[in-house]
Amino acid sequence: MKVTLNRAVFIQELATVQRAISSKTTIPILTGVKIDLKEKGLTMTGSNADISIETFLESDNEKAEMQIESTGAIVLQARFFSEIVRKLPETTFTMEVLENNQVAITSGKANFIVNGLDAENYPHLPIVERRNQLQLSVQMLKQLVTETVFAVSAHESRPILTGVHFVLENQKLLAVATDSHRLSQRIIPIEGETSDFNIVIPGKSLTELSRSLVDDEEEVEISIMENQVLFKTRNMLFYSRLLEGNYPDTNRLIPNSFNTEIEFSVPAFLAAIERASLLSHEGRNNIVRLSISEEQVMLYGNSPEIGKVEEALNYEKVAGEPIEISFNPDYMKAALHAFGDMSITIKFIAPIRPFTLEPTEGQGEFIQLITPVRTN
């Protein structure tokens, strides 16, 4: 294998593959990136126990300035290889596999000789039998992830809750995540013929997937296998393992009748929550208290050591019975961040019952749930 390439283009591809490469793995070859050069182009592969990423750089991609002298394959220690390529002096560089899996990397007057591993020993990625079960735009897929993944559980005590539950049925795709204290759910309509599915994808995989998808205009093909899911774009294959087990029935958790409703502008409410949480973070319980009465809407936070804060909140609309409710401001902050700059409606039943948050416009498609904290 001998090839000359544009350095910046190569670095970008390598950075994508590196998302799947951990230096902590116990399988030495998985600290490497597999580089496979054919006449059609350059395939790179990175993998760990959870995800595998394969990128393809076409040889006729003009920006890549690819000049192939001979094809072949090698595995190179990913972290070093990446640092070396980043620090090379010229805009292009040359890789050449020498004897004994050694690789010469040259650019300008700089010559590196690094030790590689035989590409034959690199594990094979899973084979996908059924392709293209569902197609989504990158923009829609990233939105689904952003709106749900923050609510997965960080604890391994119930592994199934560390994933996002995706259910496709009746031409609707539902994504839901919960750590049992809060929940976030988005439903989107799906057009065309689809086969239903019901899977749980690890939250960490989805976060890496989201970071690897850069072009919002592109389409992603999603294919589901026995215990893997494949996300395929024009030049990338992204595999993730699935979580095994039954996801709890979250449908019955979402209430549908309420006694109090209030409408907030997200940025204004978020700023007030952040102020209140400054002090609640120091307290033993980390709670803030929201009080809705006929006269005013107040938010309270306190820490016995530092002090206390109270703020009369600006709101857009309020209806129903007065209520006093306490909750963890960190859950509220995460929920509000997922909405972004819009108006939301928060609906309450009682101080000890979960409350819901929805965009004021377009209710039902995106809903969040927060469990309050009982204070007496």
Add this chain to the structure above:
Amino acid sequence: MKVTLNRAVFIQELATVQRAISSKTTIPILTGVKIDLKEKGLTMTGSNADISIETFLESDNEKAEMQIESTGAIVLQARFFSEIVRKLPETTFTMEVLENNQVAITSGKANFIVNGLDAENYPHLPIVERRNQLQLSVQMLKQLVTETVFAVSAHESRPILTGVHFVLENQKLLAVATDSHRLSQRIIPIEGETSDFNIVIPGKSLTELSRSLVDDEEEVEISIMENQVLFKTRNMLFYSRLLEGNYPDTNRLIPNSFNTEIEFSVPAFLAAIERASLLSHEGRNNIVRLSISEEQVMLYGNSPEIGKVEEALNYEKVAGEPIEISFNPDYMKAALHAFGDMSITIKFIAPIRPFTLEPTEGQGEFIQLITPVRTN
């Protein structure tokens, strides 16, 4: 005390004082910032075992929008106070000392009540008898610090080497730092009448000082006391303790006859050193090798596990005998960063003798020394 202030201006002053405030101190009141409001303006003080900073915000500073209702003083826990002020909703805010050292902080509809401490219990800063022993521009003082402080020792085994040695005599100010492996020295001429001094200032103090000085056009008055030094600008007093003990005689370390000289452009040489050090960092010794012969100038780095690198270097001029010399590339990188974008001349005696680095233009004013590594 009751005062209304522009939030952004206040935050900037507080950030300066906070450089001297550690949350790890064993003296609780020192986790606080002392706020002292008089008719003339607002003085804030922060202090730790090494440095103390006092800033002054004039009441007639228009940007401060200061409205004083009553004067007074209080100590507030610095970290929380700063976070609270940063998160307040309006452009101005009001502080009012209530009973029992409680302080109301209000802005818009947000009301904080925080617990303060009696300002009477805050330690007094040292009194400076002799003022204005030396005057330097902020720009010159920051340059002196940048060019020397990186070379102080990070180890407490020889505490005196953790400071920068400043000597004023014969109308010249010399600043020198060494960790016994490398040395960096700058000499600047001083005009006007001065009293000589010979002090060692902790490197950490100088780094904080440098960060606290923002306006390059300003002048700094330097006053030296028994075991303190005071840097005074128009609105800031910066005190640092001095290190006790005798600084080693570094003059005799700097050689003055050489056998090989080479001239490099700093950015090009630095890039090559960074490439070579990628591999040397993985080796047991972390050394790179520079080889100057009549035909070419080569740089080598290697790591038994990863591989090796060699590079023919671009240089501007070379003279004298061939030499092969090995050194720690981290010392070289730090030295080159201190020069910035210029041409430097490196002068060698022998492979086991320290070599010097100087700007090609203006030699003698700024000189660095690196001890090579013996490889056999």
